[in-house]
Amino acid sequence: MPTANQKHIEENVPITEWDNPYFEVKEPEQMAFSIKDKFVSIQTCTEGYDYSVFDADYKLVDGGVYDNPDISIHAALKDVLEDFGLSEQDKRNPVDYEELMEKTEAVEREQLSKRIWAEVPEADSVVADFKAKTEELFNGINGQTQDDIEQTVWAYLQSKIDEYEIDVELVDVVVSGSRCRGLEKAGSDLDVVVEYKGREHEDTLFNAFNEDGLMIGGIKVDINPITEGKTGTLATYLPGVESYLAEKQAMQKAPAVEAIPEKTVTLTVAECGEFHSLGEFHENIAGVEEAIAVWKSIPPERMNGIPSIGINIHTEGTESYEDVEMDILSGKVIDLEVLDYVPDITDDPKAIEVIAELIDKLPDIEVRGSLEKWQAAILASEIDQFSYDYDTYQYRDTVEDREAQVANITEDIRNGNTGYLNDFLNAVISEGVREGITDIFGQGVEIDDSEAVQTARRAKELLDKLAEYKPLAKIEELEEQNYNMIDNVLNNGAEKKEQEQTKGRISIKEKLAEKKAVIKQRDKAERTSPEKETDKKTQREM
Numbered sequence: 001m002p003t004a005n006q007k008h009i010e011e012n013v014p015i016t017e018w019d020n021p022y023f024e025v026k027e028p029e030q031m032a033f034s035i036k037d038k039f040v041s042i043q044t045c046t047e048g049y050d051y052s053v054f055d056a057d058y059k060l061v062d063g064g065v066y067d068n069p070d071i072s073i074h075a076a077l078k079d080v081l082e083d084f085g086l087s088e089q090d091k092r093n094p095v096d097y098e099e100l101m102e103k104t105e106a107v108e109r110e111q112l113s114k115r116i117w118a119e120v121p122e123a124d125s126v127v128a129d130f131k132a133k134t135e136e137l138f139n140g141i142n143g144q145t146q147d148d149i150e151q152t153v154w155a156y157l158q159s160k161i162d163e164y165e166i167d168v169e170l171v172d173v174v175v176s177g178s179r180c181r182g183l184e185k186a187g188s189d190l191d192v193v194v195e196y197k198g199r200e201h202e203d204t205l206f207n208a209f210n211e212d213g214l215m216i217g218g219i220k221v222d223i224n225p226i227t228e229g230k231t232g233t234l235a236t237y238l239p240g241v242e243s244y245l246a247e248k249q250a251m252q253k254a255p256a257v258e259a260i261p262e263k264t265v266t267l268t269v270a271e272c273g274e275f276h277s278l279g280e281f282h283e284n285i286a287g288v289e290e291a292i293a294v295w296k297s298i299p300p301e302r303m304n305g306i307p308s309i310g311i312n313i314h315t316e317g318t319e320s321y322e323d324v325e326m327d328i329l330s331g332k333v334i335d336l337e338v339l340d341y342v343p344d345i346t347d348d349p350k351a352i353e354v355i356a357e358l359i360d361k362l363p364d365i366e367v368r369g370s371l372e373k374w375q376a377a378i379l380a381s382e383i384d385q386f387s388y389d390y391d392t393y394q395y396r397d398t399v400e401d402r403e404a405q406v407a408n409i410t411e412d413i414r415n416g417n418t419g420y421l422n423d424f425l426n427a428v429i430s431e432g433v434r435e436g437i438t439d440i441f442g443q444g445v446e447i448d449d450s451e452a453v454q455t456a457r458r459a460k461e462l463l464d465k466l467a468e469y470k471p472l473a474k475i476e477e478l479e480e481q482n483y484n485m486i487d488n489v490l491n492n493g494a495e496k497k498e499q500e501q502t503k504g505r506i507s508i509k510e511k512l513a514e515k516k517a518v519i520k521q522r523d524k525a526e527r528t529s530p531e532k533e534t535d536k537k538t539q540r541e542m
Contacts, residue, residue: 027073032100034093035086041100042077044069049076053084054100058107105199126235127172130242134180141190142217146175149216153192153223160208168198168205172234177222181245183252187435187452189222193241195234202230244393251392262316265350267291271298272305273330279304283312288357295329306331309358311351313344328355329365336369346374349382372414379465380409383421386462390428390455418466425459425466432456 030043038061039054045065052063062084066076078088131146138146150173157170177191178184196205205225214221226237269291271279280298285291291309298307310327314320324344328334336355345351352374359367384406388395399405412418435452 029073030097031073031077032095032097034095035081035090038084038086039095039100039104040077040081040084040086041097042066042073042080043097044073049073051076051080052104053080054104058100058103059111060104060108126238127174130180130238131174134175137182138175138180139182139184141219144217146180149175149190150192152216153194153214153221156214157194157209157223160212164208166198166200166205166208168196168200171195171197174234174238176224176238176241178245178248180241181249183245183249185451187450188219190216190219191222191224193224193226193234193237195226195228195237197227202227248393261318263348263350264314264316265348265354266312266314267354268310268312268325268327269294269298270308270310270327271302273308273310273327274305288354288361292358292361311345311354313348313351328358329362332364333366333368334359334362336367336371339369339374347378349378352378373410375469376413377406377410379462379469380406380413382465383409383425383462386458387424413466413469421466422463425463428459429456429463432459 030041032039032041037056039056039058040051041054042049042051044050046069047065047067048069049066050063051066053061055061066080068076081087081090134146141149144152154170154173157173160166161168161170171194173192173194174180175190176193178188179190194209202225206223209223209225214223226232226234231237266283267285267288267290268276269280269282269285270276271281279302282291282294285294295307295309308327308331309329310325313324315322324342326342326345334355339346345355352371356371356375359365359371384402409421412421432452432455435450
């Protein structure tokens with residue numbers, strides 16, 4: 001039986017949207033209309049509805065995808081019309097969808113032909129000059145020239161077009177990227193750009209052309225499809241490639257930056273920390289264990305002063321009196337708070353490592369302050385530099401303020417929010433291993449000469465440092481243990497049975513967890529909000 005809502009007919013509601021069991025109407029999959037001075041077409045697609053708007057001369061004005069498959073095609077059409085200043089009151093004259101598509105495609109082909117013919121002399125010259133320069137600088141791959149490779153790629157692309165029955169036409173294939181100018185490194189991909197004609201999206205063809213992972217001479221081929229309506233023609237695209245490669249070549253030929261003088265970090269032991277000239281004084285001690293042994297060997301009955309262990313940083317090419325020297329351990333106390341005033345020490349990763357080892361090997365010593373903030377800053381700086389070296393151009397394009405970038409990474413490391421850093425380094429390691437295998441087995445490169453392998457090793461070192469680093473919350477807990485307390489609760493020793501816990505302060509880790517929960521709940525509320533509007537993607541956004 002019909003429900004209450006099914007017993008009447010609502011005005012201004014298409015028959016296809018009537019909630020009535022007695023009417024079974026199949027919605028059309030495509031429609032086309034003539035409205036005022038425009039033509040509008042709409043058809044169903046995977047994401048929802050694909051629509052196009054043409055002017056009276058059948059030229060494309062705009063189009064895109066209405067990203068909501070849950071509504072009817074009539075409702076989607078209504079929203080599309082409103083976006084272009086048209087309404088349901090405007091008279092709609094139905095037109096044959098297929099005929100409209102034929103006319104619009106014919107106009108598009110005519111426009112494209114006019115542009116191509118207008119640009120032929122210049123376009124031919126641009127592409128020909130680019131290929132000629134490539135022929136001069138290209139390093140052959142297993143005896144294959146640039147022309148051989150372009151023909152191989154053309155044949156491969158045509159086979160993919162035939163396999164998927166893609167309605168596109170290849171225009172030309174050009175070797176691009178670092179290899180076209182002899183700037184490649186071991187393991188560099190072979191970049192190829194291909195221009196095509198057709199209505200297929202560049203992203204769609206990119207996926208189809210690269211899905212098999214085409215290899216030529218053991219080198220991965222990276223195929224970049226472009227079309228005149230999106231990225232541009234080869235004549236307009238290749239000058240940008242030339243400029244990019246010229247900049248890259250200039251950077252490689254630029255004189256090397258003056259090498260930073262090497263610094264040597266050693267330890268000192270003084271019988272009298274206040275005045276090193278009183279009593280024994282040992283310097284140029286290479287290791288922490290040796291320094292501790294010398295420090296412990298000083299007879300306690302001597303009254304010359306408080307024994308100390310210090311650190312010395314010598315810069316190559318400078319006099320010894322210019323060295324940075326400071327006592328770190330005095331008596332039974334290591335005071336780290338004073339390091340705030342000695343940036344020459346805190347900015348030196350090796351010096352911080354030595355101090356950390358000294359603290360680790362003297363567990364009975366009182367430690368005031370923490371190395372945590374300097375360790376995090378140094379590690380963040382190393383990761384940032386690695387990111388810069390790994391892909392300098394992408395780094396410059398995405399990072400506007402490097403100082404702020406390092407500060408943000410430092411804060412994340414201190415709070416233990418390092419998931420994205422781990423993901424990045426793991427991805428680099430995986431890529432490095434893959435390219436390293438290609439270097440070794442494909443090109444006969446020694447493992448230590450493979451740049452990809454060296455990059456992967458460096459990423460692994462940083463990954464290990466991240467794993468070893470103790471986040472801020474853990475540092476606070478360890479410091480409180482030194483005072484026999486954890487979160488304001490007395491700690492009477494691990495060997496005693498656990499006593500009833502009393503409510504203490506919330507740790508930083510718990511606060512972060514609570515904050516994440518609040519953000520998650522807020523995002524969930526926003527996603528389920530009934531006021532959220534349907535997104536429509538234009539061609540430019542697509």
